[in-house]
Amino acid sequence: MIAEKHTAMSAPPRWVRSIRVILLALAVLGVPVGWVTLASPGTESAKPTRPEGNQPDTDPAIALVREGLALLDKKNAGGAIEVLERAVALAPNLVEAHYQLGRAFEEAHNSRRAITEYETVSTLSPDHLDAHFQLGLLYAQQDDPSRAIQPFSAILRINPQHPSARYNLGLVLKKVGRPDQAQRHFELVLAQNLSHAGAHTNLGNIWYDRQDTQRAVAEYRAALLAAPDHLMARRNLAMVLLEQGDVDEALAEYAQAMAVHHGDPALHAEYATLLRRAGRTSEAEREYRQALAYLPSTPEQSDRRTQIEAGLRELSTAQSTQ
Numbered sequence: 001m002i003a004e005k006h007t008a009m010s011a012p013p014r015w016v017r018s019i020r021v022i023l024l025a026l027a028v029l030g031v032p033v034g035w036v037t038l039a040s041p042g043t044e045s046a047k048p049t050r051p052e053g054n055q056p057d058t059d060p061a062i063a064l065v066r067e068g069l070a071l072l073d074k075k076n077a078g079g080a081i082e083v084l085e086r087a088v089a090l091a092p093n094l095v096e097a098h099y100q101l102g103r104a105f106e107e108a109h110n111s112r113r114a115i116t117e118y119e120t121v122s123t124l125s126p127d128h129l130d131a132h133f134q135l136g137l138l139y140a141q142q143d144d145p146s147r148a149i150q151p152f153s154a155i156l157r158i159n160p161q162h163p164s165a166r167y168n169l170g171l172v173l174k175k176v177g178r179p180d181q182a183q184r185h186f187e188l189v190l191a192q193n194l195s196h197a198g199a200h201t202n203l204g205n206i207w208y209d210r211q212d213t214q215r216a217v218a219e220y221r222a223a224l225l226a227a228p229d230h231l232m233a234r235r236n237l238a239m240v241l242l243e244q245g246d247v248d249e250a251l252a253e254y255a256q257a258m259a260v261h262h263g264d265p266a267l268h269a270e271y272a273t274l275l276r277r278a279g280r281t282s283e284a285e286r287e288y289r290q291a292l293a294y295l296p297s298t299p300e301q302s303d304r305r306t307q308i309e310a311g312l313r314e315l316s317t318a319q320s321t322q
Contacts, residue, residue: 061091068100077107095125102134111138122151129155133165140172148172163192167199179206197227204236213240229260235270247278265295269308276315288312 064087071080084101091097102117115138121131132151139148149172155165170185183206189199204219217240223233238253254271261267272287291308295301 059091061087061094061097064090065094065097065100068097068104072100072104072107075107077104080104081108093124095121095128098124099128099131102131106134106138111141114138122154126154127158129158129162136165136168136172140168140175145172146176149176161192163189163196167196170199170202174202174206179209182206195226197223197230197233200226201230201233201236204233208236208240213244216240228256231257231261231264231267235267238274242274247274250274251278263294265291265301265308266304268294269304269311272308273311276311276318281315281319285312285315288315 064083068080068084068087071077071083081101081104084097084104087094087097088101098117098120102114102121105111105114105117115135118131118135118138121128122135125131132155135151136148136155139145139151149169152165152169152172155162156169159165166185167189170182170189173179173185174182183203186199186203186206189196190203193199200219200223204216204223207213207215207219217237220233220237220240223230224237227233234253234257238250238257241250241253251271251274254267254274257267258271268287268291272284272291275281275284275287288308288311292305292312295305295308
């Protein structure tokens with residue numbers, strides 16, 4: 001049984017705290033540290049099927065749905081939308097027409113219209129797992145991610161063993177500030193699959209937020225045992241080790257991450273910052289320059305480029321004064 005007493009974090013040295021500020025700034029620029037991509041439906045979701053009824057194969061609405069599916073297979077979302085809207089007009093209660101139209105709108109990057117179609121499917125066919133799942137994914141990307149709780153919960157009422165829905169529900173609950181409930185769902189995911197690296201990592205994040213670094217480290221290590229290339233688990237483990245003052249082990253964790261995720265500009269920049277603070281200036285300069293080389297030359301990356309260039313300048317200034 002897990003003891004209730006938490007291990008409080010002691011204040012790390014000033015230079016360690018300054019590193020973490022830099023790393024968190026990089027995270028704000030696009031490096032996720034606590035929110036990960038939601039799981040895809042997987043094999044446990046119901047496969048879309050033609051609705052039950054007495055409609056023959058020659059039904060014109062069903063023929064249009066098949067035509068729309070063929071267009072989706074050819075990545076022609078616009079053409080699929082046109083055809084499937086005709087199918088919906090002919091048969092407003094044809095579940096599969098609405099579902100495939102939702103898929104087509106997703107392919108066309110029209111989330112609002114996709115949500116409308118999936119909501120219609122959920123109303124017409126409350127047990128349609130895929131529609132609930134897609135609704136959850138889309139709601140989670142909106143301004144109010146708490147709306148995703150309902151469709152993921154609906155899936156679990158139908159199939160309590162649906163691991164992707166339970167994992168995603170945990171992610172949403174964590175994101176909207178309900179960590180106790182999120183923890184319960186992550187633990188249930190692990191009860192089904194002890195090697196679920198995402199669940200271990202997010203439990204680690206919950207323990208870290210509660211200032212229980214011992215349990216956080218244990219969960220991050222469990223995640224890496226299950227999936228050695230899990231970047232978030234390794235990065236977060238390194239940050240906790242850094243706060244504990246174990247710079248060498250933090251650097252070792254980053255080195256392992258670099259071996260697997262070579263070419264990630266944010267990771268190179270973070271590693272460079274650690275190396276610089278540890279006094280390994282030549283290696284730090286190499287990593288900063290690698291980060292710039294891998295960073296796309298786009299307006300979206302201008303802030304990150306400015307920050308990396310600032311790190312290089314600080315490194316150059318420090319070297320010139322030695």
